[in-house]
Amino acid sequence: MSIYASENRYAIINAFYILQLEEFHMDVHEHKRCEIMYVANGSCLVELNGQLTVLGERHFVFIDQNVPHRLIVEENVPCTVLNLEFSCSPNQSGTDLHYIKKRSSSFRNFLSKPQKYQLFFDNYNMLDCLKSLIDTLEKKHLDNQFLIELLFSQFFVLLSYCMQEGKRQDGIHYTKKAKEYIDEHYLEDISADLIANHVGINRSYLHTLFSKYENCSITNYINNLRVERAAFLLKNTSMSVTDIAFSTGFNSRQHFGYTFKKYFQRSPLQYRKLPGIYIKANTSSFTQHKSL
Incomplete structure (x- = not known):
């Protein structure tokens, strides 16, 4: 479900990974989940709606629902990718996006400008946030749920900060x-x-x-x-x-x-x-x- 639809108030993480890839060619696919692909080092190609773009170190892409996409890592150009997939829905479960929207003008601005996908450069330590979030998710401790929600909320705020930065550096x-x-x-x-x-x-x-x-x-x-x-x-x-x-x-x-x-x-x-x-x-x- 789209993050931009106001009725989709709650976000739940569905999948996550950190991969070091030497060469990789993903099939074109799409899904109803939102997705982040972040390049920690190296570079890769991402095809989005049939358009190829280069993601280098500290680049990441946000993909909304139902966007055909695929990841390509070329031979001799290794790449480390962090991935996070989450779904947004009206069901009262997960992180409350309305609460974040009330507290963060940057996140309100992000939601007010719907796009199928957006390319970003990390100027706000998004990498550290994603690493901490994925590490906490991998531990699977019940006591970690509150920390997961805090880190997930931080993720959305940093995402909106990167958009607000304007021109990529x-x-x-x-x-x-x-x-x-x-x-x-x-x-x-x-x-x-x-x-x-x-x-x-x-x-x-x-x-x-x-x-x-x-x-x-x-x-x-x-x-x-x-x-x-x-x-x-x-x-x-x-x-x-x-x-x-x-x-x-x-x-x-x-x-x-x-x-x-x-x-x-x-x-x-x-x-x-x-x-x-x-x-x-x-x-x-x-x-x-x-x-x-």
Whole structure:
């Protein structure tokens, strides 16, 4: 039963789990229960009403009743998922949603905007709440019922807080995490797949985020760091161009020379001969290289 129907005053938990998945393909299905799928780490795909969306770390989705959906965990992209399913009905049993609505303006706002499903980013420690709730449910002690109701009520309030947050900040979070990893490893043999796995999202989503927040490709960002380092070595050491090429992460002198000239409009040797001039790399005119 839909959580948005005012007559469905009471909520009861029907199913719950925490799973670590290496690869998983769920069949499309729907049910009358409401559902939360939360990604604790890694990333996955969720199909909702025929539309695929990526859920990364600290993402979660709320699904109302009768929405066709399925979970997909791709090979080599492991994922930890927390799941909670609950039904809402007029039957006087379970957590009283009307009571929460009276006490929380955020929850009232959530209920006033019905949607088949909603995607969220966790800014309010929803993960800790879900873990505590599932852990308490698994213990199956009769004395835990009051604690379950408290945690379940907290869950609804945090859900509404996340909705109220407005624009999701996940893209900035993942881009920052990727940049930190690149800044530490750009001199090594790194790839977009390796970076995406470290961040916990898939490669295509990472490319989209860099285009959106950095206005360049992942390769451009890495090459910018590499040629800036190479320029420093050309001016401040007697290392050969070949040695500089390999020490800054390039796999050949030819690739290094081509890339360097694209950034600095001159070859490494021509740059080295410039007396006392340091020219900052210009990435705005560089054509994206798709080697990653």
